[in-house]
Amino acid sequence: MALLNIRNLSVEFATGGGSFRAVDGVDVTVDGGEVLAIVGESGSGKSVSMLAAMGLLPWTATVTADELSFDGRDLRDLSASARRKVIGREISMIFQEPMSSLNPCFTVGFQIREALKQHLKLDSSARKKRALELMEMVGIPAPEKRLTAFPHQLSGGMNQRVMIAMAIACDPKLLIADEPTTALDVTIQAQILDLLTGLQRDTGMGLILITHDMGVVAETAHRVAVQYAGWKVEDQPVETLFDTPHHPYTAALLAALPERATERRLPTIPGVVPGQFDRPQGCLFSPRCAHADDLCRSTVPPVQSAALGRARCHYPLSVPAKEKVQ
Amino acid sequence: MLRFFISRLSTFFVTFVGVTLISFAFIRVIPGDPIIVMAGERGMSQERYEELTRQYGFDQPVLTQFWDYLTGVLQGDLGQSFVTKKPVWDEFFALFPATLELSLCAIILAIALGIPAGVIAAVNRGKFFDRALMSSALVGYSMPIFWWALLLIIVFSGNLGWTPVSGRMGLLYYFPTPTGFMLIDSLLSGQSGAFVSAVQHLILPTIVLATIPLAVIARQTRSAMLEVLSEDYIRTARAKGLKPWRINGLHALRNAMIPVITVIGLSVGTLLAGAILTETIFSWPGIGKWMVDSIFRRDYPVVQGGLLLVAVVVMIVNLIVDMLYGLINPRIRTRK
Ligand SMILES: Nc1ncnc2c1ncn2[C@@H]1O[C@H](COP(=O)(O)OP(=O)(O)O)[C@@H](O)[C@H]1O
Numbered sequence: 001m002a003l004l005n006i007r008n009l010s011v012e013f014a015t016g017g018g019s020f021r022a023v024d025g026v027d028v029t030v031d032g033g034e035v036l037a038i039v040g041e042s043g044s045g046k047s048v049s050m051l052a053a054m055g056l057l058p059w060t061a062t063v064t065a066d067e068l069s070f071d072g073r074d075l076r077d078l079s080a081s082a083r084r085k086v087i088g089r090e091i092s093m094i095f096q097e098p099m100s101s102l103n104p105c106f107t108v109g110f111q112i113r114e115a116l117k118q119h120l121k122l123d124s125s126a127r128k129k130r131a132l133e134l135m136e137m138v139g140i141p142a143p144e145k146r147l148t149a150f151p152h153q154l155s156g157g158m159n160q161r162v163m164i165a166m167a168i169a170c171d172p173k174l175l176i177a178d179e180p181t182t183a184l185d186v187t188i189q190a191q192i193l194d195l196l197t198g199l200q201r202d203t204g205m206g207l208i209l210i211t212h213d214m215g216v217v218a219e220t221a222h223r224v225a226v227q228y229a230g231w232k233v234e235d236q237p238v239e240t241l242f243d244t245p246h247h248p249y250t251a252a253l254l255a256a257l258p259e260r261a262t263e264r265r266l267p268t269i270p271g272v273v274p275g276q277f278d279r280p281q282g283c284l285f286s287p288r289c290a291h292a293d294d295l296c297r298s299t300v301p302p303v304q305s306a307a308l309g310r311a312r313c314h315y316p317l318s319v320p321a322k323e324k325v326q
Numbered sequence: 327m328l329r330f331f332i333s334r335l336s337t338f339f340v341t342f343v344g345v346t347l348i349s350f351a352f353i354r355v356i357p358g359d360p361i362i363v364m365a366g367e368r369g370m371s372q373e374r375y376e377e378l379t380r381q382y383g384f385d386q387p388v389l390t391q392f393w394d395y396l397t398g399v400l401q402g403d404l405g406q407s408f409v410t411k412k413p414v415w416d417e418f419f420a421l422f423p424a425t426l427e428l429s430l431c432a433i434i435l436a437i438a439l440g441i442p443a444g445v446i447a448a449v450n451r452g453k454f455f456d457r458a459l460m461s462s463a464l465v466g467y468s469m470p471i472f473w474w475a476l477l478l479i480i481v482f483s484g485n486l487g488w489t490p491v492s493g494r495m496g497l498l499y500y501f502p503t504p505t506g507f508m509l510i511d512s513l514l515s516g517q518s519g520a521f522v523s524a525v526q527h528l529i530l531p532t533i534v535l536a537t538i539p540l541a542v543i544a545r546q547t548r549s550a551m552l553e554v555l556s557e558d559y560i561r562t563a564r565a566k567g568l569k570p571w572r573i574n575g576l577h578a579l580r581n582a583m584i585p586v587i588t589v590i591g592l593s594v595g596t597l598l599a600g601a602i603l604t605e606t607i608f609s610w611p612g613i614g615k616w617m618v619d620s621i622f623r624r625d626y627p628v629v630q631g632g633l634l635l636v637a638v639v640v641m642i643v644n645l646i647v648d649m650l651y652g653l654i655n656p657r658i659r660t661r662k
């Protein structure tokens with residue numbers, strides 16, 4: 001049984017221009033100890049679907065799902081206080097902007113100890129000790145001194161380490177890292193990723209890594225989910241994804257990799273992800289897809305079998321002719 | 327920090343001289359000759375008038391008068407009241423505790439109600455409490471103080487008879503006032519009922535004086551909270567599984583307090599202006615009433631000195647606010 005099990009998740013925002021479906025029928029499963037990468041361009045609903053699982057969306061969002069369970073517990077009908085026992089303790093999350101994700105008015109030590117105080121029965125001196133230990137675990141030099149620093153006194157990379165320390169403070173079973181390195185310098189990015197994957201290996205927690213970076217995916221992930229405009233368009237183990245992408249979007253992402261990931265850069269595909277007001281009919285990728293035909297432009301594509309990477313496409317790629325499903 | 331302090335001190339000095347000039351000019355712009363006012367209805371002879379004019383130095387050029395006044399002020403001499411012949415300085419300190427007590431009670435009331443109200447409104451944005459609070463804040467903000475005070479007096483003093491109409495203490499009580507704060511002195515006196523009487527006298531003026539700052543603080547707290555609540559670190563606090571009161575009351579409020587402290591500091595000026603009116607309405611024996619009376623009497627030294635001292639009080643409060651600012655905002659405190 002999967003650790004996190006999300007089936008048919010949809011999120012709709014009430015906006016000034018009507019309601020907008022930012023996530024549409026997405027399935028996410030992660031096992032304990034597994035590293036799932038979620039990739040896709042900006043605006044494809046990666047953050048929103050994870051925030052929905054955490055219950056962190058603003059009130060303008062309506063979340064529906066056929067299943068939304070963690071470790072056998074249904075997250076949908078948890079009371080607010082029961083949810084708080086799971087969120088921050090068993091599932092925790094770190095974000096894209098470390099500088100703004102920490103409260104500027106409190107020291108980083110205070111913010112780490114606060115997470116411990118909320119969930120664990122430790123006395124004040126044990127909390128202090130554990131905070132120091134966590135600062136060491138995430139590789140912050142001179143940790144005693146840094147505990148009394150305010151976020152604005154630390155660099156972005158240091159703040160992200162603090163965020164990680166806070167997130168792993170209560171030994172979570174699952175850590176969701178939402179583009180944890182996008183806002184950081186290239187040299188720091190690799191260090192933070194090494195830290196995350198190292199911690200994941202040492203603790204055996206599940207890790208959902210949202211990223212733009214196919215190079216990172218290749219190095220760290222066990223399985224990859226590709227999202228596009230609120231849809232999950234493909235889901236495959238990492239070993240097969242790079243050789244046989246089944247969805248044209250995945251193929252385009254990989255093709256756009258300069259020299260297939262020797263240089264880390266955002267893949268570029270002509271065109272942009274459709275937003276609230278320019279969603280096409282039929283397949284959402286059709287305006288940018290080299291294989292699009294009239295069927296694509298009129299009819300929403302089905303989800304293919306697991307053998308075809310659950311590709312959401314009328315014409316999945318790399319398919320032996322006899323298997324082709326229409 | 328030293329540079330900050332020196333720049334503050336020089337601003338302080340420039341403002342001080344400016345206020346001295348303005349207060350000096352202000353009372354002279356108002357028509358009416360102080361010496362004729364002094365004489366009252368009986369009038370006086372031409373010789374006596376000229377003698378008095380010379381005695382008070384009004385025969386000198388205005389610039390000379392100002393120079394004499396300024397040098398006096400810088401040596402700590404604010405002159406004597408034309409009417410009572412007592413030093414302005416002494417009168418001010420005899421009356422200031424009454425104003426301070428009223429103003430402190432008003433600002434404490436405004437903060438104690440305004441901040442929680444603003445927080446609750448922001449957290450319940452768009453719901454009934456929020457709408458009700460924002461409408462009443464608008465009403466409170468635009469309420470004519472004089473009318474509002476009379477309304478309260480009619481209802482609570484007149485119809486219900488709960489509160490006295492004027493003064494600081496019931497006539498039944500008489501005791502020494504070492505601190506000048508009636509709430510404290512009445513307790514020190516040991517006379518039973520004196521404290522209750524002090525509170526009863528304070529309630530209506532406090533409410534009247536607190537109304538506008540309360541509205542301002544509640545609105546500012548609400549808008550600062552709304553801004554802060556959409557910050558990334560609030561999402562982090564929620565992701566940590568913290569309780570709502572801790573997220574709103576600690577993580578959000580601490581940041582929202584930074585702009586709120588500023589408006590509290592600014593409202594001290596408004597508060598002292600409001601105190602003048604409120605004291606007049608409630609016959610509250612503080613500097614507000616003292617200054618209004620001296621304007622009518624054309625008591626030049628009192629008006630000049632009073633305005634100056636009030637301005638100094640406002641400046642000192644603003645200095646304190648600046649320091650609080652640093653205390654609450656580590657980004658300022660830890661700046662090299
Ligand atoms: N609070 C919100 N209100 C309305 N629309 C939102 C909100 N948050 C995100 N969206 C929209 O949802 C879509 C998906 O956003 P997001 O999940 O952040 O994308 P990404 O894949 O880059 O993480 C975007 O089009 C974004 O504009």
Ligand code: SF4
Nearest residue numbers: 283286289296313314
């Ligand atoms: S359904 Fe058609 S347009 Fe959409 S990805 Fe597949 S081939 Fe392209």
Ligand SMILES: [Mg+2]
Nearest residue numbers: 046047178179
């Ligand atoms: Mg995102």
